[in-house]
Amino acid sequence: xxxxxxxxxxxxxxxxxxxxxxxxxxxxxxxxxxxxxxxxxxxxxxxxxxxxxxxxxxxxxxxxxxxxxxxxxxxxxxxxxxxxxxxxxxxxxxxxxxxxxxxxxxxxxxxxxxxxxxxxxxxxxxxxxxxxxxxxxxxxxxxxxxxxxxxxxxxxxxxxxxxxxxxxxxxxxxxxxxxxxxxxxxxxxxxxxxxxxxxxxxxxxxxxxxxxxxxxxxxxxxxxxxxxxxxxxxxxxxxxxxxxxxxxxxxxxxxxxxxxxx
Amino acid sequence: xxxxxxxxxxxxxxxxxxxxxxxxxxxxxxxxxxxxxxxxxxxxxxxxxxxxxxxxxxxxxxxxxxxxxxxxxxxxxxxxxxxxxxxxxxxxxxxxxxxxxxxxxxxxxxxxxxxxxxxxxxxxxxxxxxxxxxxxxxxxxxxxxxxxxxxxxxxxxxxxxxxxxxxxxxxxxxxxxxxxxxxxxxxxxxxxxxxxxxxxxxxxxxxxxxxxxxxxxxxxxxxxxxxxxxxxxxxxxxxxxxxxxxxxxxxxxxxxxxxxxx
Amino acid sequence: xxxxxxxxxxxxxxxxxxxxxxxxxxxxxxxxxxxxxxxxxxxxxxxxxxxxxxxxxxxxxxxxxxxxxxxxxxxxxxxxxxxxxxxxxxxxxxxxxxxxxxxxxxxxxxxxxxxxxxxxxxxxxxxxxxxxxxxxxxxxxxxxxxxxxxxxxxxxxxxxxxxxxxxxxxxxxxxxxxxxxxxxxxxxxxxxxxxxxxxxxxxxxxxxxxxxxxxxxxxxxxxxxxxxxxxxxxxxxxxxxxxxxxxxxxxxxxxxxxxxxx
Numbered sequence: 001x002x003x004x005x006x007x008x009x010x011x012x013x014x015x016x017x018x019x020x021x022x023x024x025x026x027x028x029x030x031x032x033x034x035x036x037x038x039x040x041x042x043x044x045x046x047x048x049x050x051x052x053x054x055x056x057x058x059x060x061x062x063x064x065x066x067x068x069x070x071x072x073x074x075x076x077x078x079x080x081x082x083x084x085x086x087x088x089x090x091x092x093x094x095x096x097x098x099x100x101x102x103x104x105x106x107x108x109x110x111x112x113x114x115x116x117x118x119x120x121x122x123x124x125x126x127x128x129x130x131x132x133x134x135x136x137x138x139x140x141x142x143x144x145x146x147x148x149x150x151x152x153x154x155x156x157x158x159x160x161x162x163x164x165x166x167x168x169x170x171x172x173x174x175x176x177x178x179x180x181x182x183x184x185x186x187x188x189x190x191x192x193x194x195x196x197x198x199x200x201x202x203x204x205x206x207x208x209x210x211x212x213x214x215x216x217x218x219x220x221x222x223x224x225x226x227x228x229x230x231x232x233x234x235x236x237x238x239x240x241x242x243x244x245x246x247x248x249x250x251x252x253x254x255x256x257x258x259x260x261x262x
Numbered sequence: 263x264x265x266x267x268x269x270x271x272x273x274x275x276x277x278x279x280x281x282x283x284x285x286x287x288x289x290x291x292x293x294x295x296x297x298x299x300x301x302x303x304x305x306x307x308x309x310x311x312x313x314x315x316x317x318x319x320x321x322x323x324x325x326x327x328x329x330x331x332x333x334x335x336x337x338x339x340x341x342x343x344x345x346x347x348x349x350x351x352x353x354x355x356x357x358x359x360x361x362x363x364x365x366x367x368x369x370x371x372x373x374x375x376x377x378x379x380x381x382x383x384x385x386x387x388x389x390x391x392x393x394x395x396x397x398x399x400x401x402x403x404x405x406x407x408x409x410x411x412x413x414x415x416x417x418x419x420x421x422x423x424x425x426x427x428x429x430x431x432x433x434x435x436x437x438x439x440x441x442x443x444x445x446x447x448x449x450x451x452x453x454x455x456x457x458x459x460x461x462x463x464x465x466x467x468x469x470x471x472x473x474x475x476x477x478x479x480x481x482x483x484x485x486x487x488x489x490x491x492x493x494x495x496x497x498x499x500x501x502x503x504x505x506x507x508x509x510x511x512x513x514x515x516x517x518x519x520x521x522x523x524x
Numbered sequence: 525x526x527x528x529x530x531x532x533x534x535x536x537x538x539x540x541x542x543x544x545x546x547x548x549x550x551x552x553x554x555x556x557x558x559x560x561x562x563x564x565x566x567x568x569x570x571x572x573x574x575x576x577x578x579x580x581x582x583x584x585x586x587x588x589x590x591x592x593x594x595x596x597x598x599x600x601x602x603x604x605x606x607x608x609x610x611x612x613x614x615x616x617x618x619x620x621x622x623x624x625x626x627x628x629x630x631x632x633x634x635x636x637x638x639x640x641x642x643x644x645x646x647x648x649x650x651x652x653x654x655x656x657x658x659x660x661x662x663x664x665x666x667x668x669x670x671x672x673x674x675x676x677x678x679x680x681x682x683x684x685x686x687x688x689x690x691x692x693x694x695x696x697x698x699x700x701x702x703x704x705x706x707x708x709x710x711x712x713x714x715x716x717x718x719x720x721x722x723x724x725x726x727x728x729x730x731x732x733x734x735x736x737x738x739x740x741x742x743x744x745x746x747x748x749x750x751x752x753x754x755x756x757x758x759x760x761x762x763x764x765x766x767x768x769x770x771x772x773x774x775x776x777x778x779x780x781x782x783x784x785x786x
Binding site for chain 3: 290293296297299301304307309311312313314315318321322325339374495508509511512514515516517
């Protein structure tokens with residue numbers, strides 16, 4: 001059964017809460033998207049901080065409102081720092097979010113992602129290939145792009161949510177967000193967004209920001225997806241290609257308001 | 263007593279020198295702002311080089327015109343390379359500049375920043391929280407953003423300048439730049455610039471570029487602040503949010519001229 | 525003797541092949557240009573993946589269509605991962621490309637670049653100073669910028685191509701591309717592109733993408749140079765400085781078509 005679309009008023013309400021609380025997001029993310037991720041969080045009204053040394057990461061995640069773990073350019077040293085941050089986050093009830101970039105064909109990150117699945121992520125955000133791999137249903141995509149569409153991974157997303165207790169978001173042209181029982185769909189993706197690096201990674205950071213908010217975590221994660229799709233549409237309408245997309249996208253996130261979402 | 267505003271003709275004269283000498287700035291900076299920092303230096307007419315391996319960093323800082331040390335994503339390995347570069351810089355009279363990002367609550371970087379304060383930085387550029395911590399007057403902000411305004415840190419800046427011999431710039435909506443005796447104020451900050459990652463970090467790189475110039479170092483550092491505020495104003499007038507700010511800001515730095523500053 | 529300009533119809537034919545095959549490029553590149561490099565590859569129709577941990581890098585380069593090795597921010601750990609990736613690439617006949625950033629004055633990278641020259645790179649892309657150093661004719665530039673113009677390095681490029689079997693591209697206002705016997709020139713460079721960080725590094729990534737294509741590798745590499753110069757011209761015409769250049773450049777790469785090139 002196809003999930004319903006997230007109602008606009010629910011997204012609007014989450015945006016209201018996000019702007020009120022301006023969550024501090026501890027980002028442990030990949031080398032490629034650091035700057036874009038930080039700018040996306042700032043544009044939408046959250047506050048990013050990239051703290052990566054193991055001792056500092058464990059000090060910082062309890063102070064932050066949420067923690068993002070993105071394994072796109074994982075190394076042995078970073079995996080140790082991420083583990084320290086996750087354990088400290090769990091000890092202080094800071095929610096943490098997993099972005100399992102390119103999990104599947106690459107052994108080191110795949111083992112790491114499987115290991116930390118048991119550490120109670122608040123949410124997992126990936127493309128169809130990544131969610132299929134984590135749910136144990138497939139062997140992975142080619143590189144960082146999905147070889148499947150998001151609807152094909154909806155059963156895997158449900159399974160993964162039940163397995164881990166996380167909200168699972170499988171994103172693509174349509175996004176699906178589920179807690180293992182209830183689900184939302186979010187529409188509005190565009191092929192142009194796959195020609196800009198880091199849109200998925202930055203979405204995971206916004207998911208992390210929204211996981212710190214009160215209210216339904218399922219709604220909060222779905223709303224994060226909705227913010228990005230909505231701003232993406234605006235940016236595509238304003239721009240002429242993937243270069244002009246990025247500035248227009250950040251502007252659109254900054255100018256995003258409850259009325260437009262509702 | 264409130265310091266006077268830096269006169270426009272002094273800023274213009276520093277810009278003239280900067281464009282003439284096109285200083286080569288050895289940047290050891292954080293992961294998030296590498297690209298923006300390099301582009302800011304190139305736009306204003308300096309030349310960036312990011313050399314990070316310990317042996318190479320010690321070879322390079324004597325060749326460079328100045329060295330930037332930014333601890334935003336410090337690791338143990340990077341701290342060793344930075345120390346090697348600072349010592350080599352001091353041995354060859356290359357001025358070096360400290361940006362003490364998020365110093366205070368995070369132990370590793372705080373200890374490192376305190377340790378290198380005795381190594382004769384030419385300048386220190388931070389927000390109010392960071393300068394208060396370095397001067398020993400406070401315990402730090404929350405994450406990378408300041409929890410105080412810059413005027414509250416002016417006494418700490420004076421104290422820190424006297425303590426270290428560095429020019430100290432405490433920046434925010436208003437910037438204050440002091441050598442411990444004489445001070446300038448620089449106006450023109452805007453809240454939108456806090457919604458773009460790396461504007462402070464990039465300013466520190468421009469401070470490093472200006473520290474290589476002849477003439478009054480106090481004027482040179484204050485002029486660096488003035489360049490960024492002036493270009494920021496232009497960019498805000500031209501743009502529609504934090505996304506369009508960045509391209510417009512780089513264009514404004516590139517088009518900056520002595521007449522407009524004077 | 526001055527090489528002929530690459531004919532437009534040859535560049536158009538390479539673009540046709542590039543868009544058809546959408547090569548997956550394994551990028552091991554420097555910290556400063558990761559994001560821009562990925563966006564350039566995506567804009568032109570290739571697919572980037574930055575995989576840097578040694579074990580994963582050796583797993584990934586055989587799966588990728590080509591491998592880029594850029595030594596701009598080389599460290600000991602990265603050099604080990606790069607070696608693992610190069611050997612795995614060679615074992616599986618994945619072509620790999622060397623960008624010898626700032627080779628010459630800095631010992632660690634210079635030794636590394638000399639060492640891997642014997643590992644059969646498919647192509648080498650550098651500025652005049654870098655190519656002169658690798659060919660054994662000079663001691664290097666100052667920082668990352670060339671102190672020579674590209675025509676002065678044409679004999680060195682021929683020599684380096686004969687020495688290594690690689691296609692050698694020496695780039696600047698005019699680019700020269702040679703297999704050691706035959707050569708092409710590519711016109712259209714502009715001084716503004718030297719005020720934007722990473723244009724050369726991103727070109728090397730496009731060279732890597734084109735090295736995976738069938739047909740003459742000499743033509744393929746020269747076409748990569750042509751794409752970047754062509755899009756650069758369009759972006760300069762559309763923009764107002766180095767800030768507006770980058771978005772306009774990515775748009776121009778995305779909109780690049782065979783008719784315009786021919």
